[in-house]
Amino acid sequence: MTLRDIAYKNIKGNFNRYVMYYLSNTLVVMVFFIFANFIFNPVVSKVGTLGTKGVLAANTMILCEVLILVFTVLFTFYSISTFLKSREKEFGLLSMFGLTKGQIRRYVIYENLIVSTVSVITGLLLGILFSKLFFMAITVIMYLDAEVPFTISLKAVVITILSFIALFQGLSILVTLRIKNNNIAELLKGARVAQEPPKFSIPKTIMAIVFIAIGYTIAVISGAFIILTMFPILLFTVTGTYFLFTQFSVFITTRIKNNKRVLYKGTNIITLSQIVHRLKDNAKVLFIVSILGAVTLTASATVYSTQQSIKYKILLGNPHDISFMEIGEGLNDMSILEEAEEILRKNGHMLRNKNQVLLLRAKNQGELNIKSSKNPYRNPNTEDFYIMSVSDYNNLAEQFKKANITLAQGEVYINSYEFSVMGSKSEKLFINNEYITLGINGETYKFKLSGESIGGVIDVDRYRTNVAIINDKDFEILVANTPKEEQIMYYGYNIEDWERSTAAVDEIASILPDNYNIKFNEKIRTYVDIMQTMSLFLFIGTFVSILFFIATGSIIYFKMFNEIRNDRWEFISLKKIGMAYDEMKQIVSKQSFIVFFMPFVVAFTHSTFAIIALGNLLGDNITLYFLTVAAIYLLFQTLYYVFAKTMYLKQIKSFEI
Structure with missing residues (x-):
């Protein structure tokens, strides 16, 4: 059996761990190709054919292409690093069977090559499938002077394949260099090292609340000067959020755990004991997810709110066309x-x-x-x-x-x-x-x-x-x-x-x-000019926001399934002492709910104050539009949570005593 065969069988046997990584990469490739296919469409660059709005759309998409690539680098680097960190025991077994460090690296590279190749092929096929729909939507939204004909640009195909294969494999090679040359005993222990009780700092816990409160206060009172105060707002809010997850969350859960009335109620003794460690271990991940979520939510709400506010005022002042x-x-x-x-x-x-x-x-x-x-x-x-x-x-x-x-x-x-x-x-x-x-x-x-x-x-x-x-x-x-x-x-x-x-x-x-x-x-020319531009930003922004949303959800999903090997022994032990499946389901539901929705609550709160500041700057109340976007975000977050929990419980149910 070759290393390629082992890599293929490993992916097939650990499908649950790879599925979200594969789907996320596929979505990124699909969106990148659709944008590239539009940019390289023969009629798009001709101002006389589509008008200046067609050129604006193309230039905006070029900017998005760069953003997608930067985002993919960060996302892929984190994903591969997380996979490697959780597989130390597996690498120990391979070392025990005689594989060298170089062979283990090639084995990991083969795995990533298989996943990335399938992702690129699937993304390209989906991109080709949805390109026509995208072209039709852009034509309608931008009121372009001519319809964008459906073509498959060979240049877009080549750029997409080369960009992502090079990106995925380059990062894969780079990350595999971090595989340590630990002794086999340490590798076999993996993450099953006894964990000390999580510690927190009271001063940093207080700073979390104080810094966030200062950031919110400055945002609310800045009014038209928000541009000047934006940097200190970000500094206080981001720093406070970091301490919120690394210190304050551990402080609160520890205090709840120390309350015996709560601790001994139902399955709380197990849920709380695990969640304290999980929050501490995943603090940086939850921090990143909450900040990404706040950026996504605020950006989407800003574009949508501005568009709807302008539309409302134009129609309010001009009942006749x-x-x-x-x-x-x-x-x-x-x-x-x-x-x-x-x-x-x-x-x-x-x-x-x-x-x-x-x-x-x-x-x-x-x-x-x-x-x-x-x-x-x-x-x-x-x-x-x-x-x-x-x-x-x-x-x-x-x-x-x-x-x-x-x-x-x-x-x-x-x-x-x-x-x-x-x-x-x-x-x-x-x-x-x-x-x-x-x-x-x-x-x-x-x-x-x-x-x-x-x-x-x-x-x-x-x-x-x-x-x-x-x-x-x-x-x-x-x-x-x-x-x-x-x-x-x-x-x-x-x-x-x-x-x-x-x-x-x-x-x-x-x-x-x-x-x-x-x-x-x-009202027609003013309305159409403004709506064309705002609708373009909203439409393209929606695609980019979906990528960010999938990424944040996938990061949490990866963490859950990379920890399942450690959790396996705990759940097997719980089965042995007679705990019912429904009780284990309750434990998983509570833990995954906190991990999935705690970043959302923080992101929503940050975005709320950002929207209040924007409303003060515009002199308008755009809260209703923001709540509409937040409700859609929450709906997708809930669906993601249900999917991840279902897949996780399916794994637990398969554990043999």
């Missing part, structure tokens, strides 16, 4: 509108809604008590107003599924537009006032404030002009006293498939002559 304001002379001149509607029809965008509303212009003439704000980006417009009748408002409100309002004569309801796409929190401006005094065509009118809402039923203009809704009779009086040249006719359109109407909007904008009495407003 396109709108026109016709001012003064030529009121009800329909020629431009008819031409615009024809352009929309020609481009395949049918009208869903068309609204026409008469507006009047007004200026604030009184002293206002404007609600104070800590938002450094706030620049409210409290002077300019459009006047609208309550009937027109309610007609539009029903169309946009907003609540109707009722106003008596002398009352006013305000729609304020105090927000911007980025860096401004939506805030009510006039809510602290009982009355509003407005100047209209040289006359002054005083209205009682009935209420205020953010955003309205007509599109916001460049000055963020507020809208004042008044009783129909009051409005009729004002219209009668306002000359035609001071009146405004607003036309609002909602169209089918508006997100793909950029070409039509460009054409409409081109037909409006300079200094014309019609003002054109649209």
Whole structure:
């Protein structure tokens, strides 16, 4: 039997230990190839074919390719090192049978060659399988000027194979040099050396909590200066997290273990005795996993939160897709509108809604008590107003599924537009006032404030002009006293498939002559430009986040299954003294739950304060978006935990007394 045969049989017999390493490598290779296949697609580099957004997508993916390779180096180095450390007894047996240190190294290299080769082949096949789906998704998300055709780039295939075979084998050779030349007796003992009770330092235990608290406090109070305070926040938080796992976790579990009421309840005497040692042994791993988890969670939540926040504000300020304001002379001149509607029809965008509303212009003439704000980006417009009748408002409100309002004569309801796409929190401006005094065509009118809402039923203009809704009779009086040249006719359109109407909007904008009495407003170009970029980052970021997630879960999985040989004798002993399988299952469930979810809790807490700091910087509350991402992360973490626990219990059940 050759060394290659031994390596193959060992992998086959220890499938549970290798499965997550294999799957993680496969996923990395798959994502790398998909990105490379896109980058080397013949049409991607042609700006004239796909537009600048296609080049942006390609450049972003090149950056991700570098990130994937760096990540793979660290992940593979750790994985192989962990395997070797747990196999000292196996190497001792091989030495006893006459294998030299050089032969043992070749044996390990053969093992890694088999796993890495299968991983690369599987990853390539899956990459080819999902490339078409990826190309279609990028085309839709980026609104590219042309569809990316499906091709299999030979250059991408060669680069992927050479990169990962060289990387996996290079690291394998490097790590095998660390195989020690211990005597056979020491190797056979392996990790079965008696463990001393874990020790902890009270000062470092206290420092764990104090440092993390300092980091959180700085993050919360920094506000717009978070960029300047980021380094000390990271320094305190990371250092505190390290002490949290190496010192504080041991301190807490030891204190719980010393509580006899808890210790002698059920299987706790075994669970706690093992978990104290396990937390101490795995402290550095859990620390790394929690930091990686916090980075993944924060990055994903940041991109998603920013995208959703921008989307919400654009739609809030622009209920109509396109709108026109016709001012003064030529009121009800329909020629431009008819031409615009024809352009929309020609481009395949049918009208869903068309609204026409008469507006009047007004200026604030009184002293206002404007609600104070800590938002450094706030620049409210409290002077300019459009006047609208309550009937027109309610007609539009029903169309946009907003609540109707009722106003008596002398009352006013305000729609304020105090927000911007980025860096401004939506805030009510006039809510602290009982009355509003407005100047209209040289006359002054005083209205009682009935209420205020953010955003309205007509599109916001460049000055963020507020809208004042008044009783129909009051409005009729004002219209009668306002000359035609001071009146405004607003036309609002909602169209089918508006997100793909950029070409039509460009054409409409081109037909409006300079200094014309019609003002054109649209949300489409701003929305599409921002959403294209943010969606690209979110889409690619999701792939990279999945890699990080799989890696963090796999690291814990490796630790569990590399310790199972030591745990085997303990569980066999428990079987001998009559412990039932369900009781052993309970022990494993508790221990693996702590190991899997303790890093998640720490990562979630770190990310929560990071998101609070980001919200303060943007002047917005993005907690709900963060919780959505965290819930998805928790779901996958739970599935990973169930899978790992099931595989572990399957191994325990197979142990023979």
